[in-house]
Amino acid sequence: MRKFLHIGAWVVGMAVALLVILLLVAPTKVHIEQSVLIHAPPAAVWDQTARFDRYNQWNTLREMEPSAKFRIDGVDGTAGASTTWTGKKIGYGRLRHLSLTPHTEIRQQLEFFEPLNAVSDICFKFADSAGGTRVTWSMDAEYPRPKNIVGMFMKDNLETDFRKGLLRLKSAAEASVSAEKK
Numbered sequence: 001m002r003k004f005l006h007i008g009a010w011v012v013g014m015a016v017a018l019l020v021i022l023l024l025v026a027p028t029k030v031h032i033e034q035s036v037l038i039h040a041p042p043a044a045v046w047d048q049t050a051r052f053d054r055y056n057q058w059n060t061l062r063e064m065e066p067s068a069k070f071r072i073d074g075v076d077g078t079a080g081a082s083t084t085w086t087g088k089k090i091g092y093g094r095l096r097h098l099s100l101t102p103h104t105e106i107r108q109q110l111e112f113f114e115p116l117n118a119v120s121d122i123c124f125k126f127a128d129s130a131g132g133t134r135v136t137w138s139m140d141a142e143y144p145r146p147k148n149i150v151g152m153f154m155k156d157n158l159e160t161d162f163r164k165g166l167l168r169l170k171s172a173a174e175a176s177v178s179a180e181k182k
Contacts, residue, residue, distance in 0.1 A: 028142055028143055028144060028145065029140070029141070029142050029143075030139075030140070030141045030142075030143060030154075030155055030158075031138065031139070031140050032138060032139045032155060032158050032159050032162060033136060033137070033138040033139075033162075034136070034137055034138075034159065034162040034163050034166055035134055035135060035136040035137070035166070036134070036135055036166040036167065036169070036170050037129055037131070037132055037133070037134050038132050038133050038134075038135055038169065038170045038173050038174060039131055039132040039170075039174055039177075040132055040133060040173040040174050040176070040177045041132070041133065041177070042103040042126050042128060042133045043103060044133075044173045044176050044177050045126060045133045045135055045169070045173045046102065046103050046126060047173075047176070048169055048172050048173045048176065049106060049124050049126075049135070049169065050077045050097070050100055050106055051076050051077045052072045052076050052077075052081065052082075052083040052095075053072060053076055054172065055083065056070045056072075056083055056085075057172065058165065058168040058169050058171070058172045059165055059168070060161045060164050060165045060168070061085055061087075061090050063164075063168075064089055064090055065087040065088065065089040065090045067087065068085050068086060068087030068089075068090055069085065069086050069087065070083060070084070070085045071083065071084050071085075077097075077100075078097065078100065079097050079098065079099050079100055080096070080097060081096070081097050082094050082095060082096035082097070083095050091112060091113070091114040091115045091116075092112070092113045092114040093110065093111055093112040093113060093114075094110075094111045094113075095108055095109070095110050095111075095122070096108060096109050096111075103126055104125070104126055105123065105124065105125050105126065106122075106123070106124040107121070107122070107123050108121075108122040108123070108124075109121060109122070110122050110139070116147075116150065118141065118143070118147070119141070120139050120140065120141035121139065121140045121141070122137075122138070122139050123136075123137075123138045123139075123140075124136070124137055125138075133173075135166060135169065137162050137165070137166055139158065139162070
């Protein structure tokens with residue numbers, strides 16, 4: 001019995017040591033950035049991104065939970081407008097336009113209220129590129145200790161969501177250009 005208690009204490013001690021190391025090593029600031037070339041003019045890409053009625057169709061939250069409830073507040077496509085969502089899987093959150101520079105840049109604030117309270121800065125940049133528009137989607141967030149451990153593990157999932165979202169944006173913008181040509 002004594003040997004079992006000794007091994008148990010050793011395992012608990014190692015787990016605590018690992019947790020302390022993770023708290024100290026995990027970054028408190030997270031930057032995510034992905035980009036894609038979309039074969040559509042900046043105006044078509046802009047429309048799919050600045051308007052939440054369109055954004056909510058291609059963003060990955062809808063894919064993760066199709067039954068989630070989405071709502072748009074304010075004048076869609078303008079500074080101050082926001083979209084909120086609530087769902088069992090995706091929780092409760094809001095994305096609000098802070099500033100919009102037509103066909104160039106959108107700055108947003110992303111807030112999650114549930115299941116984890118977090119605030120992030122989001123930016124979309126649009127640049128003319130040979131054959132279309134280069135879109136860069138980035139996020140900057142700070143996760144104070146001990147939340148920094150969660151941020152470290154979320155980074156890979158968020159990068160995957162950004163890549164997937166940009167591919168969905170690409171499909172939507174290119175389809176809208178094809179539909180206009182018909």
